[in-house]
Amino acid sequence: xxxxxxxxxxxxxxxxxxxxxxxxxxxxxxxxxxxxxxxxxxxxxxxxxxxxxxxxxxxxxxxxxxxxxxxxxxxxxxxxxxxxxxxxxxxxxxxxxxxxxxxxxxxxxxxxxxxxxxxxxxxxxxxxxxxxxxxxxxxxxxxxxxxxxxxxxxxxxxxxxxxxxxxxxxxxxxxxxxxxxxxxxxxxxxxxxxxxxxxxxxxx
Amino acid sequence: xxxxxxxxxxxxxxxxxxxxxxxxxxxxxxxxxxxxxxxxxxxxxxxxxxxxxxxxxxxxxxxxxxxxxxxxxxxxxxxxxxxxxxxxxxxxxxxxxxxxxxxxxxxxxxxxxxxxxxxxxxxxxxxxxxxxxxxxxxxxxxxxxxxxxxxxxxxxxxxxxxxxxxxxxxxxxxxxxxxxxxxxxxxxxxxxxxxxxxxxxxxx
DNA sequence: CGGTAAGTACACAGGCCGGTGTATATAACG
DNA sequence: CGTTATATACACCGGCCTGTGTACTTACCG
Numbered sequence: 001x002x003x004x005x006x007x008x009x010x011x012x013x014x015x016x017x018x019x020x021x022x023x024x025x026x027x028x029x030x031x032x033x034x035x036x037x038x039x040x041x042x043x044x045x046x047x048x049x050x051x052x053x054x055x056x057x058x059x060x061x062x063x064x065x066x067x068x069x070x071x072x073x074x075x076x077x078x079x080x081x082x083x084x085x086x087x088x089x090x091x092x093x094x095x096x097x098x099x100x101x102x103x104x105x106x107x108x109x110x111x112x113x114x115x116x117x118x119x120x121x122x123x124x125x126x127x128x129x130x131x132x133x134x135x136x137x138x139x140x141x142x143x144x145x146x147x148x149x150x151x152x153x154x155x156x157x158x159x160x161x162x163x164x165x166x167x168x169x170x171x172x173x174x175x176x177x178x179x180x181x182x183x184x185x186x187x188x189x190x191x192x193x194x195x196x197x198x199x200x201x202x203x204x
Numbered sequence: 205x206x207x208x209x210x211x212x213x214x215x216x217x218x219x220x221x222x223x224x225x226x227x228x229x230x231x232x233x234x235x236x237x238x239x240x241x242x243x244x245x246x247x248x249x250x251x252x253x254x255x256x257x258x259x260x261x262x263x264x265x266x267x268x269x270x271x272x273x274x275x276x277x278x279x280x281x282x283x284x285x286x287x288x289x290x291x292x293x294x295x296x297x298x299x300x301x302x303x304x305x306x307x308x309x310x311x312x313x314x315x316x317x318x319x320x321x322x323x324x325x326x327x328x329x330x331x332x333x334x335x336x337x338x339x340x341x342x343x344x345x346x347x348x349x350x351x352x353x354x355x356x357x358x359x360x361x362x363x364x365x366x367x368x369x370x371x372x373x374x375x376x377x378x379x380x381x382x383x384x385x386x387x388x389x390x391x392x393x394x395x396x397x398x399x400x401x402x403x404x405x406x407x408x
Numbered sequence: 409c410g411g412t413a414a415g416t417a418c419a420c421a422g423g424c425c426g427g428t429g430t431a432t433a434t435a436a437c438g
Numbered sequence: 439c440g441t442t443a444t445a446t447a448c449a450c451c452g453g454c455c456t457g458t459g460t461a462c463t464t465a466c467c468g
Contacts (some may be wrong), residue, residue, distance in 0.1 A: 013415080014415080015466090032323065033320075033323040034453080037240050038455060048415080048416090049416045049418090052416070060455095088329075112375070115375055116320040116375060116382060117237075117321065119237040119240060133373075134377070151421080154387075157384055160390070161366070161384050162365070162375045164369045164372045164376065165369020167365060167372070168371070169369075171254060172315060172334060173334055174370065177365055180365050182435080184362050188388065218435075219445080221444075229429090242425060242426080243427080244424085252446090253445065253447065253448090254427085254447095254448095255430095255446070256444075258426090386444095
């Protein structure tokens, strides 16, 4: 009993420090925000010593950047790479709530949150947020083109703006706003895709 | 030279402390964000002693709340109370950039910024942000009704979401997004207002 | 088994932050 | 004029923050 019983089961928390840190980041940055989450608390939740954390990430800023980089766990693919859906339906699927079993609100888009909290457009995390958002808009534009939209780039940018609007408004109003965005998206999509040849019901 | 020459002109900064504090808040909270602005710096910019600041505002949270409350200096009226514009044009005017002489970006909507930075929906400032945003949506809905929209409440909420989306996206992308939002708004408005009697070109 | 990489415990530095105490000065008003 | 409300200078507190120094322990891998 010199210095044993470190972990909950007596087992050491061990090797996966980096992943545990990033996991705790995802949880705490979402629940409390970046600025209100101290490194001490973060390390406690991750069950990692502070020293270890700073051996993996030179600074909190670097951790925040990596946190953003590691965020999209196939979220983009899950929406865009669905061969079961027609392009038009894929565009609409981007506005569907993920697993809205409970009455929880869609969590604030972490990219917008980071941009607002860090408040410096030159911060690496802010730059990455910009890149990511641009990639999303490009993906939307590609799908719009696939769907036969007349101005796919424009539609992509419009839909991206709707997604950001829904995220921001959900946060500020404390009310789910994605359905509203989805309704707008439907209008825009139908307006942007010219009356197709033998397509299904477009009258509604 | 006992303790003179306090102010720049030798004149005391004097009575307007509260207003100077709120003025400095508007500047600093916009330029640096709320969390990154300390009370020391704020008082220095406002040319107010810290003691005076805390005699006017019991806490920084209270100052932030009052800062938000005092924000709308007729911004709402400037858009909505314009008898020179038809209701439909008033709706569109909400998306016009204010004095875009320079290439400056539209500053981040302070209500969204506060909601994200404070991160607590129960914070008085967050509550006020919600109220304000709701009032905006209601005003938009009223105008939409006046313009003859079929579902004015829905259109109001949609346009409000567009405004929030433009603000958030301008921030995160560091690119002006209000024109995109305005284009969407035009589509929504035209879609929501049934074909009027002698209206101008609607074909395009 | 032995070496090395990874992790740990813990204290502590230095800075900024929100907020207060105290004693003083000045403007406004009756 | 005298009172009172307003503002000032300035030091200070406790707390939290990011980040580091040091000495130690453990896991893995050849």
